[in-house]
Amino acid sequence: MTLEVLLQGLIGGLLMGFVYALIAAGLSLIFGLMEIVNFAHGEFLMLAMFATFWAWALAGLDPLLSLPLTAALLFLLGIAVYHGLIRWILGAPMLAQIFATFGLAVFLRSAAQALWGVDFRLVKDPLVSGRISLGGLFIGLPQLVASVGALAAFAFLYWLIRKTETGRALQATAQDRQAAALMGIDTQWMFALGWGIGAACVGVAGGLLTIFFYVFPDVGASFALLAYVAVALGGFGNVPGTLAAGVVVGVVEVMSGLLIAPTLKYVTVFLIYLAVVLWRPQGLFGRF
Amino acid sequence: MAPALRWGLGALALAALLAVPFVVTQPYPRHVFISIFLYATLAQAWNLLAGYCGQISLGHAVFFGTGAYTSSVLGKELGLTPWAGMVAGVALAVALSQLIGYPVFRLRGHYLAIATIAVGEIVQTLMLNWDWVGAARGFFVPIKRPDSFVNFQFHQSKQTYYYIALGLLLLALGVARRIERSRTGFYFRAIREDQDAAASLGIPVAAYKQRAMAWSAGLTAMGGTFYAQYILFIDPESVFPLSLSILICLVAVLGGVGTLWGPLVGAAILVPLSEGTRIYFGGTGKAIDLLIFGALIMLISVVQPGGIMALAQRGRRRTG
Amino acid sequence: MSAPPLLEVRGLTKRFGGVTANREVSFRVAPGELVGIIGPNGAGKSTLFDLLTGFLRADAGTVALDGRDITGLRPDMVSRRGVGRTFQKLKPFTGLTVLENVMVGAFQKTTDPREAQEQARAALASVGLGGKEDAHARVLSTGQRKRLELARALATKPRLLLLDEVTGGVDQGSIPGLVELVRGVHAEGMALLVIEHNMRVIMDISQRIVALHLGEVIGDGPPEAMARDARVIEAYLGRAYTREAPERPGA
Numbered sequence: 101m102t103l104e105v106l107l108q109g110l111i112g113g114l115l116m117g118f119v120y121a122l123i124a125a126g127l128s129l130i131f132g133l134m135e136i137v138n139f140a141h142g143e144f145l146m147l148a149m150f151a152t153f154w155a156w157a158l159a160g161l162d163p164l165l166s167l168p169l170t171a172a173l174l175f176l177l178g179i180a181v182y183h184g185l186i187r188w189i190l191g192a193p194m195l196a197q198i199f200a201t202f203g204l205a206v207f208l209r210s211a212a213q214a215l216w217g218v219d220f221r222l223v224k225d226p227l228v229s230g231r232i233s234l235g236g237l238f239i240g241l242p243q244l245v246a247s248v249g250a251l252a253a254f255a256f257l258y259w260l261i262r263k264t265e266t267g268r269a270l271q272a273t274a275q276d277r278q279a280a281a282l283m284g285i286d287t288q289w290m291f292a293l294g295w296g297i298g299a300a301c302v303g304v305a306g307g308l309l310t311i312f313f314y315v316f317p318d319v320g321a322s323f324a325l326l327a328y329v330a331v332a333l334g335g336f337g338n339v340p341g342t343l344a345a346g347v348v349v350g351v352v353e354v355m356s357g358l359l360i361a362p363t364l365k366y367v368t369v370f371l372i373y374l375a376v377v378l379w380r381p382q383g384l385f386g387r388f
Numbered sequence: 389m390a391p392a393l394r395w396g397l398g399a400l401a402l403a404a405l406l407a408v409p410f411v412v413t414q415p416y417p418r419h420v421f422i423s424i425f426l427y428a429t430l431a432q433a434w435n436l437l438a439g440y441c442g443q444i445s446l447g448h449a450v451f452f453g454t455g456a457y458t459s460s461v462l463g464k465e466l467g468l469t470p471w472a473g474m475v476a477g478v479a480l481a482v483a484l485s486q487l488i489g490y491p492v493f494r495l496r497g498h499y500l501a502i503a504t505i506a507v508g509e510i511v512q513t514l515m516l517n518w519d520w521v522g523a524a525r526g527f528f529v530p531i532k533r534p535d536s537f538v539n540f541q542f543h544q545s546k547q548t549y550y551y552i553a554l555g556l557l558l559l560a561l562g563v564a565r566r567i568e569r570s571r572t573g574f575y576f577r578a579i580r581e582d583q584d585a586a587a588s589l590g591i592p593v594a595a596y597k598q599r600a601m602a603w604s605a606g607l608t609a610m611g612g613t614f615y616a617q618y619i620l621f622i623d624p625e626s627v628f629p630l631s632l633s634i635l636i637c638l639v640a641v642l643g644g645v646g647t648l649w650g651p652l653v654g655a656a657i658l659v660p661l662s663e664g665t666r667i668y669f670g671g672t673g674k675a676i677d678l679l680i681f682g683a684l685i686m687l688i689s690v691v692q693p694g695g696i697m698a699l700a701q702r703g704r705r706r707t708g
Numbered sequence: 709m710s711a712p713p714l715l716e717v718r719g720l721t722k723r724f725g726g727v728t729a730n731r732e733v734s735f736r737v738a739p740g741e742l743v744g745i746i747g748p749n750g751a752g753k754s755t756l757f758d759l760l761t762g763f764l765r766a767d768a769g770t771v772a773l774d775g776r777d778i779t780g781l782r783p784d785m786v787s788r789r790g791v792g793r794t795f796q797k798l799k800p801f802t803g804l805t806v807l808e809n810v811m812v813g814a815f816q817k818t819t820d821p822r823e824a825q826e827q828a829r830a831a832l833a834s835v836g837l838g839g840k841e842d843a844h845a846r847v848l849s850t851g852q853r854k855r856l857e858l859a860r861a862l863a864t865k866p867r868l869l870l871l872d873e874v875t876g877g878v879d880q881g882s883i884p885g886l887v888e889l890v891r892g893v894h895a896e897g898m899a900l901l902v903i904e905h906n907m908r909v910i911m912d913i914s915q916r917i918v919a920l921h922l923g924e925v926i927g928d929g930p931p932e933a934m935a936r937d938a939r940v941i942e943a944y945l946g947r948a949y950t951r952e953a954p955e956r957p958g959a
Binding site: 131135136137185188189192193194195196197198199200202203204205206207208209210211213214325328329332336361363364366367370371373374377378 | 637
């Protein structure tokens with residue numbers, strides 16, 4: 101276990117961390133708005149990855165080029181899911197809310213399996229490939245691009261939420277639904293928008309991941325679980341907080357894989373989740 | 389319905405169930421019945437914690453697997469009869485449940501649900517890597533012949549398995565019924581409805597959650613031991629997976645969470661449905677039945693979170 | 709006060725970040741006494757209740773019931789020592805029937821379901837909800853829910869009852885009935901600590917009033933004295949409130 105290997109792992113974890121952060125940001129946004137955990141978030145990611153893959157396989161579109169398309173597609177999916185399902189369970193008992201998105205997750209995953217089978221798929225010869233060397237350390241170019249892309253998307257999201265009027269309306273709705281409504285903000289539209297943007301985040305992350313990651317129906321599961329941890333760590337509802345949280349999760353994942361055992365890396369991450377929600381429920385940075 | 393009539397119908401139903409193996413002699417249909425009883429038992433156990441007490445666990449397979457592995461390992465290493473192994477499994481599962489409950493019950497709602505998923509995943513991962521019990525390869529329960537009750541193995545026919553499974557179900561129903569009418573049951577439901585109000589009335593909330601957890605884990609572990617002795621092969625994939633935890637919930641939710649008969653109703657519908665889709669759709673059957681399950685879960689949560697029992701209540705109120 | 713106090717609060721302090729919700733709050737409640745707590749919004753009244761009943765941890769100060777320290781005890785332990793409470797934001801067990809709601813309270817004193825049922829019935833009758841036993845709690849009106857919550861707390865047979873907002877959110881016509889209810893409970897010998905915004909009501913029923921302002925006790929005495937206390941008046945910016953002849957139905 102040389103320093104070089106450790107540094108290599110650190111960088112890898114950092115890069116993946118930005119992708120995790122983007123996925124978690126979508127989840128956090130939705131939760132901040134209506135206190136609902138989207139248990140189908142991983143499946144949104146999976147669908148984004150499949151969309152990107154099929155765009156490449158059927159139309160020859162490189163994942164980077166189809167990115168805006170995937171983001172738009174997922175945006176629409178988010179809004180559709182809101183209007184078709186979530187809207188009806190806003191006031192329902194918590195068990196019903198959990199099961200609604202859980203049922204959606206099961207449904208989407210098995211639909212993917214039924215439609216496309218369980219085979220692992222991979223985009224071949226993407227625009228971005230190979231690796232660069234940085235002082236003796238190697239960084240995969242796809243991973244770097246994905247990471248930078250995720251960071252860029254995250255920055256855009258931050259700008260959207262903090263600096264635009266729509267973003268402020270979203271913040272207002274998240275902080276006090278009734279007050280926001282009294283100020284003339286259309287809460288229903290805010291909720292739908294939240295789902296749309298949250299799904300679009302995952303769409304971008306999925307598109308970027310497809311450059312180098314295998315695509316298969318169950319792929320969303322592990323990413324989703326890591327995203328939950330990142331959301332808890334960053335503070336439920338705290339979108340900017342998920343950036344640091346995502347990086348922490350990414351680094352811990354890789355490091356525990358290196359230092360403890362590859363098969364146990366998720367165990368460490370989950371233990372962190374438990375530790376965070378028990379000793380610092382508000383996360384590292386508190387709520388929105 | 390008059391109590392006398394209710395008891396009469398109940399006795400009739402029980403008699404019918406007892407007579408089934410004499411009418412149904414093919415192994416496959418008997419297997420379906422056994423599956424229904426097993427899932428109903430597991431769902432009823434989950435129902436105690438989640439339905440009555442309101443603590444949503446999405447990682448209950450942990451206790452199922454604990455029961456399965458404990459009795460199997462003790463049987464192999466010490467030659468212990470699976471019945472004693474079952475007791476040990478229950479004890480271990482209960483102890484584990486208290487350990488898990490202590491930190492996890494400080495959480496509520498979604499946070500609690502995710503924490504239980506995390507615990508389930510951690511345990512499954514650990515079991516997948518624990519060589520002594522076979523890790524991912526699994527564990528074959530040593531075959532013992534001839535058929536014997538003490539060894540809890542019957543190879544000639546499924547008849548005895550049927551009765552044991554039925555017995556487990558009746559036990560679970562009995563426990564649930566007893567709790568439902570007692571102070572414990574009231575306290576469970578108060579905690580479900582409003583924890584703070586419950587505390588203000590003198591209910592030690594954490595202690596009662598742990599109690600619900602203990603009953604729930606113990607019954608689930610019994611199901612695990614039964615499964616191990618029935619299938620005679622266990623591995624982390626079959627007794628610890630998240631999908632099993634979800635299936636248990638689904639059975640209870642479909643039938644009616646927080647009701648006495650919900651879990652049985654749910655199992656009676658889901659198990660044949662699952663078997664049916666598997667036969668009908670062949671290879672992709674796995675995905676199709678999950679597809680239907682997913683749609684069902686969504687439908688129930690939107691239309692009638694109370695499940696079929698609640699639908700029946702509504703119907704009765706309209707006509708009655 | 710010759711008899712030892714039932715409730716003794718000393719120097720109770722609670723801070724939330726930069727805000728001091730309760731600062732050095734001290735007062736006493738004698739056995740069987742009805743003490744009203746008044747104060748403008750934000751005075752720290754509900755925080756006080758949460759501190760007394762264990763829902764919040766105090767930063768300083770002590771609470772003693774019958775001479776025994778109950779500071780920092782969990783809510784269920786405080787309840788079992790004999791302190792009952794209602795909540796400003798009502799908390800009925802909506803999935804249970806009215807009778808079942810009160811039975812939960814009654815179960816503190818018995819483990820037998822039949823006995824709990826009897827006790828619950830009695831408590832419901834005493835608050836005037838006798839006919840609604842089998843109704844689901846969620847169909848009750850606000851006034852009925854207030855009665856339900858009172859019955860539920862009464863079923864635990866407390867020695868001190870904390871009522872958080874008796875008339876809040878209730879229509880004018882129902883107020884006299886609720887007031888009579890509280891009087892009735894008091895007449896049975898119960899000690900009561902009542903938070904109430906309706907000045908008329910609180911001045912009417914209280915034997916003593918503790919006035920809070922910005923987390924501090926600014927007055928502690930009989931209603932007439934409080935109505936004329938300069939600090940209290942100043943806190944409320946209201947005119948001096950003189951005790952009028954209370955309007956009784958049918959009078």
